[in-house]
Amino acid sequence: MTAAPILKLEHLGVTFPNHPVFSDLNLTIRQGEFWSIVGKNGVGKTTLMRTVLHQLRPTHGQVAYLPATNEVKIGYVPQFRNIDADYPLTIRDFVGLNLTGWKWPWLSRKEREKVQTILQRTGLEAIANRPIGQASGGEKQKAYLAQALVEAPNLLILDESTASLDPVTKTELLDLVIELNESLHLTVLFVTHDIPMARKYSSQYLMLTPNGAEQGPISGLTQEKVWEGENV
Incomplete structure (x- = not known):
C-alpha cells in the first residue's frame, strides 16, 4: 500500500533579481520516505530548504504540507556548528x-x-x-x-548535518537516523554532497542542476551524474 503524501512541491520556483534559482519544481514526498537532496554548490539546495521551511516565499508555485500544515511537525538539524x-x-x-x-x-x-x-x-x-x-x-x-x-516530529530535515564530521561519526549519526526512519516511520530530507552516504541510506533522491532537476530511486544516483549536472 502506497504511503500518504506528507509534502508536495507544486510548480515551485524561486527567482532572485536577475537570477532564477529553480523553476517549475514538482515533488511528492510520502510518509516514511528517506530522500537525499543533492547537487553542486549554488544550484539552490539551501534556497529550496528555506522555501520548504516557509522562511522564503516562492516566486511561483507552492509548498503544501499534507494532510494539513498543522499536522506536520518538522525537526531541523543544521550543519555542524561548534x-x-x-x-x-x-x-x-x-x-x-x-x-x-x-x-x-x-x-x-x-x-x-x-x-x-x-x-x-x-x-x-x-x-x-x-x-x-x-x-x-x-x-x-x-x-x-x-x-x-x-x-x-514526523518530518526531519538534515541540512548538510554531516558535512564536517569524520566518516565514523557520519555513519553513527545516519545509522541512528535510519533506525528512527524505519521504526517510527519518520520522513527524512537529507541535504548532502556525500553521494556514497546518500546511496547507502536514502530511498529516493532529488538532484538540482543549473537547468532543472532530476529525481528517482536512489539506485539511479551516481557521483558522475552529479558532476555532469554541473554542466547541464
Whole structure:
C-alpha cells in the first residue's frame, strides 16, 4: 500500500533579481520516505530548504504540507556548528531547549520524560550531564539531532548535518537516523554532497542542476551524474 503524501512541491520556483534559482519544481514526498537532496554548490539546495521551511516565499508555485500544515511537525538539524568550551548548558539542558521557551529551566515532568527518552534513543544518556561545550564534535551533532527529535516530529530535515564530521561519526549519526526512519516511520530530507552516504541510506533522491532537476530511486544516483549536472 502506497504511503500518504506528507509534502508536495507544486510548480515551485524561486527567482532572485536577475537570477532564477529553480523553476517549475514538482515533488511528492510520502510518509516514511528517506530522500537525499543533492547537487553542486549554488544550484539552490539551501534556497529550496528555506522555501520548504516557509522562511522564503516562492516566486511561483507552492509548498503544501499534507494532510494539513498543522499536522506536520518538522525537526531541523543544521550543519555542524561548534559550541564554545565554556558554554554553560549540559547536554540534557541543551536538548530540552526546544521545549522550554520562556520558562527555562523549569521543565514539566512530562517534558523531562521526553528529554530522557530522546537521550536514551540517541545514545546520549551516559553523558547527559556533561557540559555540551566539552563534548566531541560527534556528540554535539547528536545533541542537535536529539534537540530536533525531542518534540516527536514526523518530518526531519538534515541540512548538510554531516558535512564536517569524520566518516565514523557520519555513519553513527545516519545509522541512528535510519533506525528512527524505519521504526517510527519518520520522513527524512537529507541535504548532502556525500553521494556514497546518500546511496547507502536514502530511498529516493532529488538532484538540482543549473537547468532543472532530476529525481528517482536512489539506485539511479551516481557521483558522475552529479558532476555532469554541473554542466547541464
